[in-house]
Amino acid sequence: MTFVQLIDCKTSRFDEMNRLMDTWVEQTKGKRTASHSIIGKDRSDDSHFIEIVEFPSYEDAMRNSNLPETDRIFREMVALCDEMPTFTDLDIIRDEQLYKDTCRRFFETIATKGDLPPLDGFLTENYHDHDPSFEQDNIGMDAVRREIEMWRGGFDSTFTIDDQLAEGDRVCTRWTWNATHNGEFMGIPASNKQVTMTGTTIHRCREDGKIVEGWWQYDRLGLMGQLEALEM
Numbered sequence: 715m716t717f718v719q720l721i722d723c724k725t726s727r728f729d730e731m732n733r734l735m736d737t738w739v740e741q742t743k744g745k746r747t748a749s750h751s752i753i754g755k756d757r758s759d760d761s762h763f764i765e766i767v768e769f770p771s772y773e774d775a776m777r778n779s780n781l782p783e784t785d786r787i788f789r790e791m792v793a794l795c796d797e798m799p800t801f802t803d804l805d806i807i808r809d810e811q812l813y814k815d816t817c818r819r820f821f822e823t824i825a826t827k828g829d830l831p832p833l834d835g836f837l838t839e840n841y842h843d844h845d846p847s848f849e850q851d852n853i854g855m856d857a858v859r860r861e862i863e864m865w866r867g868g869f870d871s872t873f874t875i876d877d878q879l880a881e882g883d884r885v886c887t888r889w890t891w892n893a894t895h896n897g898e899f900m901g902i903p904a905s906n907k908q909v910t911m912t913g914t915t916i917h918r919c920r921e922d923g924k925i926v927e928g929w930w931q932y933d934r935l936g937l938m939g940q941l942e943a944l945e946m
Contacts, residue, residue, distance in 0.1 A: 868899025
């Protein structure tokens with residue numbers, strides 16, 4: 715979600731307005747581009763209402779506005795208002811809930827069964843990955859995908875999100891990874907051992923919710939001990 719429209723109106727005929735909105739939703743089914751909407755009533759003025767409508771982008775909002783059903787409903791809405799409604803268009807510059815959702819879905823996706831799905835819905839093309847277990851950072855979606863495939867080739871795994879905190883453009887996720895070692899990993903042949911590992915990842919997101927950068931900390935030494943791969 716990157717764009718929000720606020721519709722501010724005053725009406726003493728809200729029940730009729732509500733039915734009109736239901737009619738519009740029904741008539742635009744399958745064509746409407748809004749992803750979510752809520753309506754709030756002013757606690758100090760029973761005739762004052764504000765609708766907040768979310769769209770994936772400004773372009774989606776304009777397509778929604780250009781629907782013939784929208785134009786017809788708008789004219790009927792104005793007739794029900796005590797005065798001309800106002801519209802405020804807002805570009806979203808910070809959405810911590812969106813960032814947390816993106817990071818959560820990223821962890822779910824990289825542990826999914828079967829082929830690894832596309833990552834361009836989560837990561838920017840020039841994503842920068844910091845992992846202390848490797849000498850060099852991974853930069854770019856292709857490099858990150860190769861690293862993820864390396865882990866997926868060695869383990870059948872799941873992530874459990876234990877905690878998640880967001881502040882500004884950063885999301886900190888504390889996770890637990892449970893896996894079966896059913897493939898070769900860094901020269902260690904498959905053992906079918908059940909292993910677990912805990913870690914924390916900090917992601918930096920940009921305005922549209924995609925992840926730009928990531929910093930990983932996890933108990934790799936403990937993992938190698940479980941695989942009996944530590945040299946004395």
